Amino acid sequence: MTRVLVVDDSALMRRLLGGVLRAGGFEVSFARDGVEALEAIAADPPDVVTMDVQMPRMDGLAALDRIMLEHPVPVVMLSSLTDAGAEATLEALRLGAVDFLPKPAGAASLSIDELAPLLLEKLRAAAGARLRRSHRLTERVRLRAGLPPAPRPAAPALLHAPAQSPIPAGLPDAVPPGDPPGIVLVGCSTGGPPALDALLEPLPANFPWPVVIAQHMPAGFTAALARRLDKNCALAVEEVSRPVRLLPGHAYIGRGDADLILGRRPAGVVAMAAPSAPEHRWHPSADRLVDSALALMPAERLVGVLMTGMGDDGAAAMARLRAAGGHTVAEAEETAVVWGMPGALVRAGGASAVVPLGGIAAALRGWLA
Template sequence: MTIKVLVVDDSALIRNLLGKMIEADSELSLVGMAADAYMAKDMVNQHRPDVITLDIEMPKVDGLTFLDRLMKARPTAVVMISSLTEEGADATFNALALGAVDFIPKPKLDSPQDFNEYQDLILEKIKSAAHAKLKTQRAAPAVVVQPSHKPALSNRVINTQLVAIGASTGGTEAILSLLQQFPAVMPPIVITQHMPPGFTRTFAERLNKLTRLNVKQAEDGERLLPCYVYIAPGDQHLEVIKVGGSFKTRLTQGDKVSGHRPSVDVLFNSVAECAGANTTAAILTGMGKDGADGMALIDEQGGKTFAQGEQSCVVFGMPREAIKRGVIHHVVELPQLADKMLNYLASLKRD
């Protein structure tokens, strides 16, 4: 069975470009192309697509309004096509909160190589979206619990432990849900979420507003502090190194690792090397296997490893791969994951 795809975009150029890319793949079937939400609504009812690529900025009815109505009337896997602006990034994260599975920036195709890379990426995202769990099918997010009900962490734990998190497809909302469950006082947290340049700063700002922690996009060479969360910038690997008695960030433009830059494996490997048994790591929803090798090294060095359970994942690929390797100590659905991690940290020897 081929995957039925509907393209919704007010630009004829983008519609035709995406249409040609989809038609070139034997696993996909282009069932329609719509220039606005009204045409899209009719085509959704007529063709019942498996996946919709949806432009955020459209005339008459914008992409977010259409997405909200779609998710209430006929939940469908949606990949947002996003503009590389601050407003576009904000709208993208709102779309993911409404239930879109994934997003990709609008194409900037200055060379044949750009075209081929973009085609590979959009086709991969469409296929992944077709097999993703929609918001209505996943375990409900946890209700945010007040800090007084969370176990207190010792000063030694706060100042010696590192928390590392990796995610891909579905990760933006999973990370938000997880961080909202954490109290304001935590060891430093480092996160790699697969995301293109131009979106990670807005993502960090969003998390900073919606959680008790101080969240920022990581900069090169900064000292990791308790109560802070550091997000890997798009298109740069985030590593942690130890300088003297302090953990510091290192950003690099090295080759893609496990198919990605930033790579979860790069982050996890670095944390395993410099923090060892003082590492608490979680691998969340995502396509592929990035993070499995790094989790193996964290396990080998004596750190504690967690994986998000299948029922709450948008895509179970990354957690499944790490679980298959036998390097995950606890598999926990997202609503309970923060409590499990906090209980572990609270159980460590007090000062």
């Protein structure tokens, strides 16, 4: 039986979450704050932890920081749907949290029923998630040696990757006026924000193709994600909340709880938000993004990249993209936090290349150079 530690200072939330988790087949224990959580994890590490952000004595971010350095276990954060909550969530993902869920607000006893299926699914996926051993390794070593923390670099270091691209060459020559020469289409979910850091940070400001990203997230979180990526990357990164023309050197993040599709305007190809389609389970939908691109331009001018995430969103559409003559990259199993989406693409025979996370940016740079 999967064991979960619920960390929350609210007795009501502990009771509600405990009831949902026990009904879902989990063995549940509790901590009222970060101090109790650290003690419980040190004594008997659970399979997965749910962590509130705002708590007395030691808040969720401070506790998560200590957990990932001292006793790494998969952690799913419960975050409020506010700008501050979104920023805290992204910081938690940077520190090593596997995933997050919006915390029930208002009448928690009513909203917990709506949250329950997703909570159970995310915790099951997180319990089997692969924690990257290299993540914050230097900090862990210094802590165990009794050394002070090393200064944090101003920007994350670029990941090393093979110089040779595994993607076949063969770009089309004729491009309609106003169109970008091609488009990189990215899909990701659980573990996606840190993976997007690794993908986008090595790309130069003059990267010749726009990058369009469907990252599964609720509304309110994608704007904060775009701001953080824009700060850390040479590319200009923005959330798509209105029709925006696709330009080289730019990356576009789909708005949470909507879908991201491509269309054509007189000036060229645009990305735009669309109401989420009920036939797709996850939003922004990677399948719908890729299909909209295929309806707009030749497959030879498209590259699909499917990275870490539970489920199979994007796999079917990217398999169609490859069958039509385009190229696709699946993140390799050894680097994916959850090898659901890229694994589904590989099993469908739709991956032109299977590449570790640290090599995907170099593969794109080498091919388009």
